[in-house]
Amino acid sequence: xxxxxxxxxxxxxxxxxxxxxxxxxxxxxxxxxxxxxxxxxxxxxxxxxxxxxxxxxxxxxxxxxxxxxxxxxxxxxxxxxxxxxxxxxxxxxxxxxxxxxxxxxxxxxxxxxxxxxxxxxxxxxxxxxxxxxxxxxxxxxxxxxxxxxxxxxxxxxxxxxxxxxxxxxxxxxxxxxxxxxxxxxxxxxxxxxxxxxxxxxxxxxxxxxxxxxxxxxxxxxxxxxxxxxxxxxxxxxxxxxxxxxxxxxxxxxxxxxxxxx
Amino acid sequence: xxxxxxxxxxxxxxxxxxxxxxxxxxxxxxxxxxxxxxxxxxxxxxxxxxxxxxxxxxxxxxxxxxxxxxxxxxxxxxxxxxxxxxxxxxxxxxxxxxxxxxxxxxxxxxxxxxxxxxxxxxxxxxxxxxxxxxxxxxxxxxxxxxxxxxxxxxxxxxxxxxxxxxxxxxxxxxxxxxxxxxxxxxxxxxxxxxxxxxxxxxxxxxxxxxxxxxxxxxxxxxxxxxxxxxxxxxxxxxxxxxxxxxxxxxxxxxxxxxxxxxxxxxxxxxxxxxxxxxxxxxxxxxxxxxxxxxxxxxxxxxxxxxxxxxxxxxxxxxxxxxxxxxxx
Numbered sequence: 001x002x003x004x005x006x007x008x009x010x011x012x013x014x015x016x017x018x019x020x021x022x023x024x025x026x027x028x029x030x031x032x033x034x035x036x037x038x039x040x041x042x043x044x045x046x047x048x049x050x051x052x053x054x055x056x057x058x059x060x061x062x063x064x065x066x067x068x069x070x071x072x073x074x075x076x077x078x079x080x081x082x083x084x085x086x087x088x089x090x091x092x093x094x095x096x097x098x099x100x101x102x103x104x105x106x107x108x109x110x111x112x113x114x115x116x117x118x119x120x121x122x123x124x125x126x127x128x129x130x131x132x133x134x135x136x137x138x139x140x141x142x143x144x145x146x147x148x149x150x151x152x153x154x155x156x157x158x159x160x161x162x163x164x165x166x167x168x169x170x171x172x173x174x175x176x177x178x179x180x181x182x183x184x185x186x187x188x189x190x191x192x193x194x195x196x197x198x199x200x201x202x203x204x205x206x207x208x209x210x211x212x213x214x215x216x217x218x219x220x221x222x223x224x225x226x227x228x229x230x231x232x233x234x235x236x237x238x239x240x241x242x243x244x245x246x247x248x249x250x251x252x253x254x255x256x257x258x259x260x261x
Numbered sequence: 262x263x264x265x266x267x268x269x270x271x272x273x274x275x276x277x278x279x280x281x282x283x284x285x286x287x288x289x290x291x292x293x294x295x296x297x298x299x300x301x302x303x304x305x306x307x308x309x310x311x312x313x314x315x316x317x318x319x320x321x322x323x324x325x326x327x328x329x330x331x332x333x334x335x336x337x338x339x340x341x342x343x344x345x346x347x348x349x350x351x352x353x354x355x356x357x358x359x360x361x362x363x364x365x366x367x368x369x370x371x372x373x374x375x376x377x378x379x380x381x382x383x384x385x386x387x388x389x390x391x392x393x394x395x396x397x398x399x400x401x402x403x404x405x406x407x408x409x410x411x412x413x414x415x416x417x418x419x420x421x422x423x424x425x426x427x428x429x430x431x432x433x434x435x436x437x438x439x440x441x442x443x444x445x446x447x448x449x450x451x452x453x454x455x456x457x458x459x460x461x462x463x464x465x466x467x468x469x470x471x472x473x474x475x476x477x478x479x480x481x482x483x484x485x486x487x488x489x490x491x492x493x494x495x496x497x498x499x500x501x502x503x504x505x506x507x508x509x510x511x512x513x514x515x516x517x518x519x520x521x522x523x524x525x526x527x528x529x530x531x532x533x534x535x536x537x538x539x540x541x542x543x544x545x546x547x548x549x550x551x552x553x554x555x556x557x558x559x560x561x562x563x564x565x566x567x568x569x570x571x572x573x574x575x576x577x578x579x580x581x582x583x584x585x586x587x588x589x
Contacts, residue, residue, distance in 0.1 A: 005495065009392035013405070016389045016466075020412040023423035023463065026433050030426055039431025084316040093309070102320040108517075109328070110524025110569060112541040113562045119548065120334050120559060121327035123341055140323045171298045172308060174285055201416030203527050208548065217418045221527055224422060233426075236419040247414035251407060 024240065031233030049234035059235055062219040069131060069206075069215060070199035073138035077195050078188055080139070081146025086180070088147070089154040107144035114141065115208040122209060130211035137209050138199040145198070146191040153187030153258075154180070186257040193250035197243055328566075335560035354560030364543060364561070371540040372568060374454065375522035378461045379469075379515050385462065386470040386514075391503075394477035406474065413467040421528045424460040425451065452534030460532040465521050469514040476510025477503070505584065512580035516573045523569045540565055 034046035053059050084103050088096065106114065118137040119129075127133045157180065165175040203217040210218055216239055223232050288294055302308045334340045338351045358364050389409075393402055412420070427433050428450040435447040450456050480503065488498045526541040533539065544565070547558030 006396050009388055009396055012388040013392045016385070017408060020409060020463070020466070022433075023427045024412055024415065024420070027419070027423040027426050037431075039429060039436075041436065080316070080319055084319070087312055087316045091309075093313075099317070099320065102324050103316075105320075105324045105328070108520055109566065110520050110541075112524045112526045112544055113331075113566050114327075114524070115526075116544060116548065116558060116562045117327035117331040120340070120555065121330045124330050140327075143319075143324075169289075170285075171289065172302050173298055174289055178285060197414050201414075201418075203417050204524070207527070208545075217416050220418050220422070221531075224418070224425075224531060228422075228425065228429075232422065236422055240415045240419055243414045243416065244411050248407075248411065251410070255403075 027233055028237045028240070031230055031237045033230050033233075036229060049230045050238075052231055053234050053238065056231075058214075058219060059216075062214050062216045063239075065131070065213055066200050066215040066217070069134050069138065070196045072135045073142060073199045074192050074195040076135070076139035077142035077146050078192050081143045081191065082150050082184065082188060084143065084147045085150035085154055086176070089151045090159075103147050104144045106141045111204040115204045118205060119208045128211065129209055130213070133209040133211075134206050134215065137205040138195075138202060141202075141205060142195040142198055145194055146188075149191040149194070150184055150187050153184055157183050186254050189257065190250065190254040193246060193254070197247060200243065331559045332563055334556050335563045337556050340555045340559070351556075354557045355564070357557055358561060358564055367538045367540045367543050368565070368568075370537070371523055371565070372572065374457070374461075374537075374539065375519050375569075376572075378458050378465070378522050379519045381458065382462050382465055382469045382518050383473075383511065383515060386466055387473055387511075390470055390473035390477055394474055394480075395482070402478075409470065410467070417464060418527055418531075420464055421460050421531050424456065424463055424532060428456050428459065451532070452537075454533070454537045457529055457533045457537055460528045461522055461525060464525070464528060465518045468517045468521060472510045472514035472517070473507065474510075476507040480506050508580050508584045512577055516577060519573055519576075520569055523565065 029042065031049055032045045032047065033042045034044040034048070088100055088103065109117070115137070118133075118140070122129070122133045122136065127136065161179050161183075162175055165179050166172075170178065201217060202215075203221060206215040206218050207221070214222060216235075220232060220235060220239075223229070223235075282290070301311050335354055336350055336352070338349045338353065339346055340348070342348050358368075393405055397405055425432075429435070430447040430449065430451065432450070434450065435444070438444045438448070450459075484502050484506070485498050488502055493501065524541065525539070526545055529537065529539045529542060540561070544558050544561045547554040547561065
């Protein structure tokens with residue numbers, strides 16, 4: 001169509017790719033610097049910061065703590081979010097719009113306000129700051145994402161399949177378990193991975209609802225406040241590689257699954 | 262009980278090969294299960310109520326509950342309530358905000374910053390979304406979009422730290438400028454509204470890119486081709502066709518990014534300085550000290566939430582009227 005335009009736009013795209021990747025690549029490089037001082041240029045290289053990560057017991061334990069929280073929160077969000085999606089999708093009832101609005105509310109409340117509201121509510125319910133409170137806040141915050149993803153998938157389910165199952169004698173529960181649920185699996189898996197990453201990466205809710213034990217982002221934040229060091233780069237790089245790897249794998253996996261069904 | 266499940270009658274021949282019944286067959290012929298299902302699905306109305314009860318209870322107590330509780334606490338004089346102390350209704354927490362201009366500055370700064378950063382994100386990501394949706398083949402679109410998604414799986418804190426390394430006095434940008442002999446002394450990017458902006462745009466770009474991309478992708482290419490055939494220039498085509506028809510994507514992207522930007526706490530703490538204190542830090546301050554400041558924090562959070570919702574609502578109304586004006 002328009003060659004000049006096209007070339008210009010592709011330059012913009014690749015510049016944007018650089019913009020999103022370069023800061024992370026620089027951060028990774030800095031983790032191999034053989035000096036305590038953060039800054040360029042890097043003259044000599046070392047792996048000591050990485051071996052040091054495992055000597056400091058706080059890092060592996062924060063990592064495990066974050067993973068456990070993410071898994072528990074995701075299980076709750078997936079259960080609740082799927083249920084809400086089944087209620088909302090393809091059904092007309094009084095107050096559906098209000099129900100939808102309330103469902104997506106936690107995703108729209110700005111981070112700090114959501115953290116404050118959860119903190120007050122947890123106090124009111126008598127939940128002590130700590131793992132339970134973080135799991136609960138993450139679970140509530142992630143429900144809208146599950147509901148939206150599952151609703152999108154559910155809207156493409158051919159109605160005739162459910163009708164056929166019902167005609168063959170399946171009650172609504174069996175029809176749901178044998179037709180709807182298997183059809184939703186790719187969406188549920190995709191949403192789970194997204195929730196896991198969201199929860200694992202979350203800072204503000206974990207920070208305000210946490211007890212003495214820090215999650216990984218809270219630990220990195222605390223270390224950053226007391227000064228930059230290549231040790232933080234090593235920790236951050238490990239977290240980065242893991243989250244990106246899980247994300248890429250999930251993307252490929254769910255794409256293949258939704259193609260198959 | 263089974264009057265509404267008449268089709269079940271067709272299950273008659275099953276008895277002949279009962280041995281080969283599957284798990285599901287066994288389950289559906291198990292009497293307690295059938296009783297429960299029969300009761301639950303006796304009428305469409307009851308079926309719906311059972312389906313709706315749990316989600317309704319959940320959204321009311323878990324989604325709306327925290328917000329309402331925050332609102333209630335914002336009108337009290339003490340929270341958490343110490344034993345033996347009586348809690349009173351008061352408007353003091355709100356009066357404290359409106360009475361002391363020291364709080365106005367971070368408040369308006371937050372809203373202004375969020376607006377400016379949202380606009381920057383829009384300007385930055387629109388060409389990228391446009392390129393992906395209009396100039397790339399279907400197969401490559403997914404790959405190239407995925408490439409942009411990867412950095413966004415990385416957490417808020419890690420990405421903020423990456424920006425700190427990029428912009429520090431001995432950071433990559435300053436070293437590069439020095440190496441090019443453009444500067445002698447490092448430019449102090451860090452702890453300014455600039456570093457904060459770079460960080461926030463970096464964190465929110467994806468939330469703008471995706472709505473824009475899906476809006477642009479839905480736009481039929483034939484519209485532009487028809488306009489080109491009729492002699493419209495590239496700029497006219499963009500202004501009269503592409504832009505008006507993607508206003509919906511722009512509006513949802515901007516709303517999302519604005520709301521997210523107002524809620525950042527860690528990024529302004531790490532990238533900003535004393536001259537860029539945002540309202541999130543003010544609010545957080547009331548929760549770090551003695552408990553009796555919680556109601557003030559709750560009131561401030563409520564004020565900010567109401568302001569953010571009001572502004573995004575007004576913005577969406579404006580976009581809607583723009584959209585209608587263009588189709589008429």
